[in-house]
Amino acid sequence: MTTMSPLLKQATPVVVDHALGSWIHATDGTEYLDFTTGIGVTSTGHCHPKVVAAAREQCGKIIHAQYTTVMHPPLLELTEKLGEKLPASMDSVFYASTGSEAVEAGMRLARMATGRPNIVVFQGGFHGRTVAAASMTTAGTKFSAGFAPLMAGVHMSVFPYAYRYGWDEDTAVKFALKELDYLLLTRTAPNETAAFLIEPALGDGGYLPTPPAFLEGLRERATTHGIMLILDEVQAGVGRTGRFWGHQHSAAVPDILLTAKGIASGFPISAMASSTALMSKGWPGSQGGTYGGNAVAAAAAVATLQVIDEENLVENARIRGDQLQAGLKDIATRFLAIGDVRGWGLMQGIEFTTAEGTPDAATASALQQETTKHGLLTLTCGPNGNVVRLIPALTVSTQEIDMGLQRFEAALAALSS
Ligand code: PMP
Numbered sequence: 001m002t003t004m005s006p007l008l009k010q011a012t013p014v015v016v017d018h019a020l021g022s023w024i025h026a027t028d029g030t031e032y033l034d035f036t037t038g039i040g041v042t043s044t045g046h047c048h049p050k051v052v053a054a055a056r057e058q059c060g061k062i063i064h065a066q067y068t069t070v071m072h073p074p075l076l077e078l079t080e081k082l083g084e085k086l087p088a089s090m091d092s093v094f095y096a097s098t099g100s101e102a103v104e105a106g107m108r109l110a111r112m113a114t115g116r117p118n119i120v121v122f123q124g125g126f127h128g129r130t131v132a133a134a135s136m137t138t139a140g141t142k143f144s145a146g147f148a149p150l151m152a153g154v155h156m157s158v159f160p161y162a163y164r165y166g167w168d169e170d171t172a173v174k175f176a177l178k179e180l181d182y183l184l185l186t187r188t189a190p191n192e193t194a195a196f197l198i199e200p201a202l203g204d205g206g207y208l209p210t211p212p213a214f215l216e217g218l219r220e221r222a223t224t225h226g227i228m229l230i231l232d233e234v235q236a237g238v239g240r241t242g243r244f245w246g247h248q249h250s251a252a253v254p255d256i257l258l259t260a261k262g263i264a265s266g267f268p269i270s271a272m273a274s275s276t277a278l279m280s281k282g283w284p285g286s287q288g289g290t291y292g293g294n295a296v297a298a299a300a301a302v303a304t305l306q307v308i309d310e311e312n313l314v315e316n317a318r319i320r321g322d323q324l325q326a327g328l329k330d331i332a333t334r335f336l337a338i339g340d341v342r343g344w345g346l347m348q349g350i351e352f353t354t355a356e357g358t359p360d361a362a363t364a365s366a367l368q369q370e371t372t373k374h375g376l377l378t379l380t381c382g383p384n385g386n387v388v389r390l391i392p393a394l395t396v397s398t399q400e401i402d403m404g405l406q407r408f409e410a411a412l413a414a415l416s417s
Helices: 049-059 073-085 099-114 131-135 169-186 212-225 295-310 313-332 361-373 398-416
Strands: 016-020 023-026 031-034 092-096 118-122 154-157 193-198 228-232 256-259 270-274 338-344 347-352 379-381 387-390
Touching: 031 398, 049 295, 073 092, 073 295, 092 099, 099 118, 099 131, 099 193, 099 228, 099 256, 099 270, 118 169, 154 169, 169 212, 193 212, 212 228, 295 313, 313 338, 313 347, 313 398, 347 361, 361 379, 361 387, 361 398
Parallel strands: 118 154, 118 193, 193 228, 228 256
Antiparallel strands: 016 023, 023 031, 092 270, 256 270, 338 347, 347 387, 379 387
């Protein structure tokens, strides 16, 4: 019998038949409240009727219009709609299919534009699984071990992970900026450094918001030295954190912005945005792909952006996120294994630690399994695997958050008994 490759790690045994909004219906008839959204992808909920209608309609017109051969209206419309959301300095968008490709596009553009070889990344960053993206990923050795040599020219600096150090945020930010300055002094000189690549909130690396002051410190150094600030908004963008872009929690504006996941509610499309002046430093044909900017995915993305506006989903993410975090902090008072609850909007992480304060992956992993048994789908993350992450749809209701919190606590109680 042919089976799924053991290279895939399956978080749950669930086989989905169909799904709507925040709910997944398994083939065995079980219903699950989905706080994973396909790793932060189904932003408008599963199968939002307007997204489904847009994709269906586009399927009847043209499915694959290959954007380097013929252009198509959904991509032109998407570019216009995305333009309304982008920083004012950005007036040019490049499309691909996956987050990893967008990351590679950003890395290549930064190198081409500056003529410099090196990229500085930050501890715990996750940027994808292609060899170049994995080379810039430091969220765990499992993402790169065993297939070296990796891409050259990547240097890692410290992330201001205040909880891990037992510091306040301000101290952690000052330390991380000092370490970055030291890296620029000792390992990769500014005139050899093409870019700083960072997520506005660490995703797979532990669901940790990047302190605004740290991003602002990066911006300052990038401007001083002509280094590109690349923000990987693949997981934290498109309303997820209660702002349209994760970097909007700070005053820092990136030179290059990368997006994917939530932008099309489940259809594969990704984008790199920047200024025409910067994009023009690359040459036509240097980037692209067979499936990039697919017409059905682009139509779904246009519908997704419309739904996000019409239904005030960024605001909903902020309010429901506050509700979720308050509920989790309340639960944390009853369970000692919870060391930290943090996050912005509907991107919340619960970090598990032992009584001695060391990372407790066993509890996080057992809890993730247990929540499935209680009808709530969750995921873990973090280099230590000791963070449970909750990523509900941006459409999630007050009642669904309450229900999720009840199921989360019931699962925790079942583990503790
Ligand atoms: N960047 C970030 C921040 C991500 O979260 C991910 C996916 N988890 C990626 C890049 C890679 O995206 P993809 O899996 O679509 O290649």
